Amino acid sequence: MPTKPSILKRATVARSRLFRADEIHLRFSNGEERTYEKLCSGGPGAVLIVPLLDENTVLLVREYAAGIEDYHLALPKGAIDQGETLLAAANRELKEEVGYGARKLQFLKRINLSPAYMEHGINVVIAWELYPERLEGDEPEPIEVVPYPLSDLLQLIARADVCEGRSIAALFMVREWLAGNYQAPEPVLDLSLTPEVKYD
Known part of the structure; x- marks a missing residue:
């Protein structure tokens, strides 16, 4: 099983009535770093x-x-x-x-x-x-x-x-x-x- 990357930084970059988008800066176990964006959920599901x-x-x-x-x-x-x-x-x-x-x-x-x-x-x-x-x-x-x-x-x-x-x-x-x-x-x-x- 691979080692999960470390989260170096997380910030909200956009928000609407329904959605929130976060930018996440990651460092992988081999030293590579990448920035991803993801849509975040809200509420109980x-x-x-x-x-x-x-x-x-x-x-x-x-x-x-x-x-x-x-x-x-x-x-x-x-x-x-x-x-x-x-x-x-x-x-x-x-x-x-x-x-x-x-x-x-x-x-x-x-x-x-x-x-x-x-x-x-x-x-x-x-x-x-x-x-x-x-x-x-x-x-x-x-x-x-x-x-x-x-x-x-x-x-x-x-x-x-x-x-x-x-x-x-x-x-x-x-x-x-x-x-x-x-x-x-x-x-x-x-x-x-x-x-x-x-x-x-």
Whole structure:
């Protein structure tokens, strides 16, 4: 395993409402020095939810993405609020964006989109045993919910409107989890056995 480089200097070089960019000056174990820039994350993190209506049906959402200036089809996601657990955040976002709650939730993996220059990661959570329940969210317009069969996953990722790498990776991980080929790192949260989390 290589030795991590030493951080000689760190400074914030840009800041907006959503992003902070830091410049980091590093010295590697062989004496080489380099300066990198990275986008830093803020807040407690984020969740990406894979809602399973049944073992072969996932619920996707179609919403506008400012980054590509177009609508795209992806998994529901959102920020974890201060003081909120990862799984409670997943269930809340599910209710806000999809109109379902989940009786069972499973953390699967934390993934990073571009670890070379982005600190931001997202926590993939599987949700199943769904029941109708809607919470008001902060979306600017109603979100279209699209059921899709996991057995057609290759056809799904070939579509032009399916372009978000995190959703594609999460769908493949969940397909392998359902087939018994991927072991989740934490136990299932079964809300049917415990009092359900209440939201204001």
